[in-house]
Amino acid sequence: NAGVTQTPKFRVLKTGQSMTLLCAQDMNHEYMYWYRQDPGMGLRLIHYSVGEGTTAKGEVPDGYNVSRLKKQNFLLGLESAAPSQTSVYFCASSYHPSRMNEQYFGPGTRLTVT
Amino acid sequence: AQRVTQPEKLLSVFKGAPVELKCNYSYSGSPELFWYVQYSRQRLQLLLRHISRESIKGFTADLNKGETSFHLKKPFAQEEDSAMYYCALSGPRDNYGQNFVFGPGTRLSVLP
Numbered sequence: 001n002a003g004v005t006q007t008p009k010f011r012v013l014k015t016g017q018s019m020t021l022l023c024a025q026d027m028n029h030e031y032m033y034w035y036r037q038d039p040g041m042g043l044r045l046i047h048y049s050v051g052e053g054t055t056a057k058g059e060v061p062d063g064y065n066v067s068r069l070k071k072q073n074f075l076l077g078l079e080s081a082a083p084s085q086t087s088v089y090f091c092a093s094s095y096h097p098s099r100m101n102e103q104y105f106g107p108g109t110r111l112t113v114t
Numbered sequence: 115a116q117r118v119t120q121p122e123k124l125l126s127v128f129k130g131a132p133v134e135l136k137c138n139y140s141y142s143g144s145p146e147l148f149w150y151v152q153y154s155r156q157r158l159q160l161l162l163r164h165i166s167r168e169s170i171k172g173f174t175a176d177l178n179k180g181e182t183s184f185h186l187k188k189p190f191a192q193e194e195d196s197a198m199y200y201c202a203l204s205g206p207r208d209n210y211g212q213n214f215v216f217g218p219g220t221r222l223s224v225l226p
Contacts, residue, residue: 035216040123042118042216042219092158102160107157108157
């Protein structure tokens, strides 16, 4: 049981390049989330998904797209990377759509855009 | 709109001293509050949630609705408590099903 995994762990992009971050969970969780973590800003929700085939915008969705084609995977795409997207990206999942439900986090992806 | 504030970016205490990490929130309804912790080179993990009224690793947190606070406390800090701590709030689901907000985090440093 690997929990929540993220690929890649590190990446350096040039402005304008595109990339996709992959999040996978093997806990059969319904909910999945993408956050970015910036110093002094805490965690900010980018997009989330309440189930396979569904996605929704979070607090800071601009410049990102997501897809949830399979229940276990949640992809985060950057179509045209900008230096402002330099951050650490965390994926998380939770089992049941309950407000009290614990979120399980991945190890993070450190992205630098030059 | 929901908001979580943690006024201290960095908190340093000596081993054995009491520690209190402050968390205040703004929310119009009945919130669900959490504390998450991130140890060095590890992923974020849930520390405790207010509804459980539990003590984890010696930490406790009480929800004070009058002061809209959910401060995290431990009577005797240990060096292994050094980590980044995030307070989080969960509100009612929006049309899509989820509303979860994290504070900016407080880095706790326990000195020997």
